[in-house]
Amino acid sequence: MEINEQNGRLVIELPAVLDLPAAAEIRDLLIDAAARDTAADVILNFHNVDRISTAAIQVTLAAAAALRLAARRLEAEAVSPAVVDAFRNLGLASDLDQLLDT
Amino acid sequence: MSDDQGYDLSQFKATYFEECAELLAMAEETIARLQEGSGSDEDLNAVFRCVHSIKGGAGAFAFDDLVNFAHVLETALDHLRSGRVALTPHMADLMVRGNDVLGDFVRAAQAGTALPPNHGADILAQLNTLIGGEQTTLKPVLATPPTAPPASAEAAKTFHISFRPAPDMLRTGNDPLLMFRELAGLGDLSLVVDRSALPQLTEMESSRSYLSWNATLVTSKGRNAIDEVFEFVAGDTAEIIITEGDAAAAFVGEAEEGEGWGLFAPPPVETHPVAPSAPAQAAKPAGTAPAAGGDAVHTASIRVDLDKIDRLVNMVGELVITQAMLGQQASGFTVESHPELIQGLQELSHHTRELQENVMAIRAQPVKALFSKAPRLVRDLSGKLSKQVRLVMSGENTEVDKTVIEQLSDPLTHLIRNALDHGIETPEERMAVGKPAEGTIHLGAEHRSGRIFIQIQDDGRGINRERVLAKALEKGLVERGQQLTDEQIDMLIFAPGFSTAAEVSDVSGRGVGMDVVRKNIQDVGGRVVVQSTPGVGSRFILSLPLTLAVMDGMLVQVGGQRYVLPLTNIVESLRPTAQQARSLVDVGEVLTIRGEYINLMPLHAIFGIENAITDPTKGLVVIVETEGGERVGLLVDELLGQQQVVIKSLDSNFRPVQGISAATILGDGRVALILDVSALRQMGALALAAQ
Numbered sequence: 001m002e003i004n005e006q007n008g009r010l011v012i013e014l015p016a017v018l019d020l021p022a023a024a025e026i027r028d029l030l031i032d033a034a035a036r037d038t039a040a041d042v043i044l045n046f047h048n049v050d051r052i053s054t055a056a057i058q059v060t061l062a063a064a065a066a067l068r069l070a071a072r073r074l075e076a077e078a079v080s081p082a083v084v085d086a087f088r089n090l091g092l093a094s095d096l097d098q099l100l101d102t
Numbered sequence: 103m104s105d106d107q108g109y110d111l112s113q114f115k116a117t118y119f120e121e122c123a124e125l126l127a128m129a130e131e132t133i134a135r136l137q138e139g140s141g142s143d144e145d146l147n148a149v150f151r152c153v154h155s156i157k158g159g160a161g162a163f164a165f166d167d168l169v170n171f172a173h174v175l176e177t178a179l180d181h182l183r184s185g186r187v188a189l190t191p192h193m194a195d196l197m198v199r200g201n202d203v204l205g206d207f208v209r210a211a212q213a214g215t216a217l218p219p220n221h222g223a224d225i226l227a228q229l230n231t232l233i234g235g236e237q238t239t240l241k242p243v244l245a246t247p248p249t250a251p252p253a254s255a256e257a258a259k260t261f262h263i264s265f266r267p268a269p270d271m272l273r274t275g276n277d278p279l280l281m282f283r284e285l286a287g288l289g290d291l292s293l294v295v296d297r298s299a300l301p302q303l304t305e306m307e308s309s310r311s312y313l314s315w316n317a318t319l320v321t322s323k324g325r326n327a328i329d330e331v332f333e334f335v336a337g338d339t340a341e342i343i344i345t346e347g348d349a350a351a352a353f354v355g356e357a358e359e360g361e362g363w364g365l366f367a368p369p370p371v372e373t374h375p376v377a378p379s380a381p382a383q384a385a386k387p388a389g390t391a392p393a394a395g396g397d398a399v400h401t402a403s404i405r406v407d408l409d410k411i412d413r414l415v416n417m418v419g420e421l422v423i424t425q426a427m428l429g430q431q432a433s434g435f436t437v438e439s440h441p442e443l444i445q446g447l448q449e450l451s452h453h454t455r456e457l458q459e460n461v462m463a464i465r466a467q468p469v470k471a472l473f474s475k476a477p478r479l480v481r482d483l484s485g486k487l488s489k490q491v492r493l494v495m496s497g498e499n500t501e502v503d504k505t506v507i508e509q510l511s512d513p514l515t516h517l518i519r520n521a522l523d524h525g526i527e528t529p530e531e532r533m534a535v536g537k538p539a540e541g542t543i544h545l546g547a548e549h550r551s552g553r554i555f556i557q558i559q560d561d562g563r564g565i566n567r568e569r570v571l572a573k574a575l576e577k578g579l580v581e582r583g584q585q586l587t588d589e590q591i592d593m594l595i596f597a598p599g600f601s602t603a604a605e606v607s608d609v610s611g612r613g614v615g616m617d618v619v620r621k622n623i624q625d626v627g628g629r630v631v632v633q634s635t636p637g638v639g640s641r642f643i644l645s646l647p648l649t650l651a652v653m654d655g656m657l658v659q660v661g662g663q664r665y666v667l668p669l670t671n672i673v674e675s676l677r678p679t680a681q682q683a684r685s686l687v688d689v690g691e692v693l694t695i696r697g698e699y700i701n702l703m704p705l706h707a708i709f710g711i712e713n714a715i716t717d718p719t720k721g722l723v724v725i726v727e728t729e730g731g732e733r734v735g736l737l738v739d740e741l742l743g744q745q746q747v748v749i750k751s752l753d754s755n756f757r758p759v760q761g762i763s764a765a766t767i768l769g770d771g772r773v774a775l776i777l778d779v780s781a782l783r784q785m786g787a788l789a790l791a792a793q
Binding site: 020023024026027030031034052053054055056057058059061062063065066085086089090091092 | 272273277278279282283286292293294295297300301302303304306308309311312313315317
């Protein structure tokens with residue numbers, strides 16, 4: 001995983017499985033993205049994601065809050081049904097909606 | 103990169119497989135009770151929980167084959183406990199074999215190997231038939247959206263669930279996502295998430311749990327179905343409170359962020375029996391009795407790596423040696439000259455022994471683990487041999503060293519097989535001699551005189567001594583005309599290659615078993631004796647040490663050398679008179695004691711020690727008894743005293759030495775060899791034969 005700058009946005013392409021180790025990696029990338037001296041929004045691209053864990057979802061919640069404090073946004077795009085189900089099953093559908101609400 | 107870099111699933115897998123072994127054993131033991139008809143509904147629930155737990159862990163590690171088989175078995179068990187299927191003998195047998203196959207899948211998952219594609223297919227097919235072909239794999243179950251309860255189902259109830267994972271829960275492979283997905287499958291679920299514990303991103307440990315939930319579930323499934331969802335995490339892994347009540351008592355409006363707790367109305371019915379917690383008790387109405395299992399949160403045991411215990415045992419061993427050394431250094435002092443030193447040394451000795459006993463107790467396990475296989479063995483074999491046999495067990499909670507238990511598994515199995523095959527008669531034979539058609543095998547354990555005694559007793563035909571003797575003559579194990587006592591004839595069955603079975607059966611083997619039985623028992627410092635009465639039955643008594651790490655020994659001096667004799671082998675010691683010590687042709691030197699001839703073995707001659715006392719009337723003779731019950735007299739210079747010694751293996755530290763079982767370090771730092779009495783006797787017999 002890495003951060004790519006695309007059209008003034010910082011995009012992270014997520015892998016198929018967002019398990020515990022992947023959650024740690026995403027956290028580090030998001031800390032990096034949030035710390036950059038830029039106003040660019042951060043985009044999580046879920047196109048490849050087949051499975052997501054609670055750990056990874058927690059990281060996205062914390063990252064969204066961190067970026068919000070810096071007047072920036074964390075956005076989700078190309079969200080797969082598996083990811084929608086996961087957020088919904090955890091009672092976090094509204095949180096996903098906020099990430100999707102551009 | 104992060105604090106999660108050290109995260110390693112292998113340790114959780116190892117724990118999972120350890121738990122699987124325990125759960126499989128527990129399931130087998132419980133199914134056996136159900137088969138005997140002595141089980142209860144709770145036993146069925148217990149087996150269900152075992153299989154369910156194995157399945158849950160397997161799911162976390164993606165052992166799909168294991169999950170699928172466990173799921174079908176679990177469904178069948180669910181049918182049994184709900185009464186949809188009757189617990190017939192066939193059904194119980196199916197459960198036993200199902201548990202076996204489940205064990206195969208667990209072991210395959212542990213070894214990382216794949217079982218043949220059709221492994222357990224016959225069991226699976228029978229289980230599927232039994233449950234009406236429903237839910238043959240887990241995947242459809244997980245994929246199935248919540249279904250409406252059937253028309254005949256119970257009325258829907260509302261449950262309020264407060265779920266607060268422990269910080270480390272995610273690291274144990276338990277993901278709330280899976281639980282809520284399963285919970286949603288039970289009915290209509292609504293969730294309120296408490297995000298208040300979520301830290302700033304930079305302070306976050308991605309594998310820690312920060313979220314907690316309050317859920318309301320409207321379901322026609324029972325409370326048990328909810329308990330099962332949280333079964334893997336109940337206790338230390340998560341705080342769970344489940345209450346039953348109407349929807350109005352659910353949440354106080356739509357909770358704001360951070361209002362995750364204390365939102366429930368006082369629980370009208372009960373708190374979760376498996377996860378009592380402070381909030382649960384605080385929420386209880388005054389005067390209510392504590393929840394059952396209220397101490398479940400405080401675990402009564404912890405899992406400790408065996409290597410750590412062995413290191414502790416070794417350290418205590420070193421301490422025992424150091425204590426002996428101090429005792430030796432101070433042997434010149436008296437209470438009068440150095441009262442405080444002597445008193446201190448006495449206290450040190452007392453505490454050291456107590457410490458050693460307590461540390462050894464850590465390695466001790468109840469023989470129950472060993473005995474649990476017996477009911478099934480007896481049941482299977484009695485069916486195969488068309489015999490009626492009742493197994494009676496006693497003393498299952500007697501504890502013995504783990505290594506001893508491991509080493510005893512095969513001998514015990516063989517002795518039980520022998521009792522069934524050779525001992526117990528067929529019902530017709532028994533009735534013909536006036537015995538009840540059903541034979542009895544008693545398997546017992548008891549702790550006596552610092553040793554463990556395990557006995558296997560049957561009320562069968564007893565040992566046929568004429569046949570044993572004839573076979574021994576045929577095999578050249580005894581000389582024609584040689585006079586043997588009944589006990590000596592009975593012990594012949596332990597001779598290598600001895601077998602009196604008219605036909606080699608697949609039940610009691612090929613006549614190598616009893617020899618191996620004795621060897622395995624001797625390897626752990628044990629002895630086996632047999633007592634048999636023709637027509638009445640046989641009794642095999644296994645005498646075993648409590649621990650393999652230390653032993654009480656007698657220090658003896660031979661020339662300039664010191665040896666340790668295990669105290670359990672020693673019968674008596676004496677200085678013989680000239681009349682008592684004789685030399686006989688073909689027998690060598692013997693002692694006459696109370697009319698009995700005992701072979702005399704001078705240790706100095708066996709080990710080639712110079713400057714030792716060679717005249718028995720000037721030295722001392724220690725009469726020792728071997729595992730086979732034979733007595734020999736060992737000629738030594740003098741007895742130096744009794745002491746506890748720490749056993750150090752010669753095999754692993756040096757190499758095996760004939761006549762020596764191990765070594766120890768004495769208080770003065772010198773190494774003393776521990777004598778192997780049985781081997782010494784054999785060496786003496788061989789030396790005599792060579793002469």
